[in-house]
Amino acid sequence: MKKSSENLQDIYRTPKERTANPDYVWQMPEELEGQLRRHRIRSAILGLFSFVLLLILTALLLREAHVSSPPPLRAAPEEAHYVPHYTLPSDDLWVMSYQQAASGLAIEGGLGDRPVSTKWLKNVAYHLIVGQQALAVKQYEKAAVHFEKALAIFPGIHGVRGSLGTVYLKQQKFEEAVEVLERAVQEEESFSATSNLGAALLAAERFEEAEKYLLRARALNPDHPGCYKNLALLYQKMELSEKALGHFKKYFSLYREDFAAVEIYAEYLLGLGQREQAATFLREACQQERKDALPLYLLLAKIEARATNDVQAVEALKNITRYISPNLALTELHMDDFDTIRDTEAFQALLHQIELAVVTLENQN
Numbered sequence: 001m002k003k004s005s006e007n008l009q010d011i012y013r014t015p016k017e018r019t020a021n022p023d024y025v026w027q028m029p030e031e032l033e034g035q036l037r038r039h040r041i042r043s044a045i046l047g048l049f050s051f052v053l054l055l056i057l058t059a060l061l062l063r064e065a066h067v068s069s070p071p072p073l074r075a076a077p078e079e080a081h082y083v084p085h086y087t088l089p090s091d092d093l094w095v096m097s098y099q100q101a102a103s104g105l106a107i108e109g110g111l112g113d114r115p116v117s118t119k120w121l122k123n124v125a126y127h128l129i130v131g132q133q134a135l136a137v138k139q140y141e142k143a144a145v146h147f148e149k150a151l152a153i154f155p156g157i158h159g160v161r162g163s164l165g166t167v168y169l170k171q172q173k174f175e176e177a178v179e180v181l182e183r184a185v186q187e188e189e190s191f192s193a194t195s196n197l198g199a200a201l202l203a204a205e206r207f208e209e210a211e212k213y214l215l216r217a218r219a220l221n222p223d224h225p226g227c228y229k230n231l232a233l234l235y236q237k238m239e240l241s242e243k244a245l246g247h248f249k250k251y252f253s254l255y256r257e258d259f260a261a262v263e264i265y266a267e268y269l270l271g272l273g274q275r276e277q278a279a280t281f282l283r284e285a286c287q288q289e290r291k292d293a294l295p296l297y298l299l300l301a302k303i304e305a306r307a308t309n310d311v312q313a314v315e316a317l318k319n320i321t322r323y324i325s326p327n328l329a330l331t332e333l334h335m336d337d338f339d340t341i342r343d344t345e346a347f348q349a350l351l352h353q354i355e356l357a358v359v360t361l362e363n364q365n
Contacts, residue, residue: 124154140170162193174204191220225255279303291323302337310341314350326357
């Protein structure tokens, strides 16, 4: 019984009677040593097999990569360039994942005669949302494509032609804009559609029709500055100066920051022989002292130079030099418009000052 107990002892435990002998060396049992040897042999065989298998797989992969070329890369959909997801309301974000499906739907003639289905309604909604986003970022060509596709699918839809007419107007396709906006006004006489139709007719030089719709737009929204600007430009074209001047004045009483219109109005006054009125109006407009007022300063300087008002002309020219380089300012001062005041003391002093600035810059370079 004692012998059986000794056989069950832990192999890593040293019996008490053996620790007393310092020369004793523990020996692994032969049976355990054989098991360990067989385990090592199996591990070596498995490792060798795994290594060979890895070599075979690597060779096959390299061969496949050499024989077959990688699939071509596809460019991102165009909509991603002008419909960033952060510009869309949360209810419209679905178009970001839908754009690939929408682009795969062919637009063929006669779709408007087909029964209304959820597929085509969703496609129409997609084109309307993307078109509006394109219009908002001034991608007019792409906006037109999407609005046209929406109408091709659902010709009876209302509200799209007004947006499409606006796009055509921005693209200066005036006859196309007139055709589409006339349909839009028939659908709904909104201020924007009526005003844009009048502007398109004006640009197409159909003045009598333009007057009809511009007056109607003014009646729909009498506080909108654009009504008076369009009417002023119309009457200027029709050579009805009294009406044109009246509408220009009304426009600038509502909106004075349109410097392009200020320049048009001042030039119109000059054409009517009202030089002093033009100069006074420009002096008032230039008091805002903004960089985009530079053409107004130049025009005011020319007007004052024609009247040989050298001090006022030079003062306007000084304002120009604040916004442009000395070299460019020197070019402006050599214009023929200033020949009438070129020999005056004020003009020569300014010319000398700018020439010194040019020389200084050249020496620094």
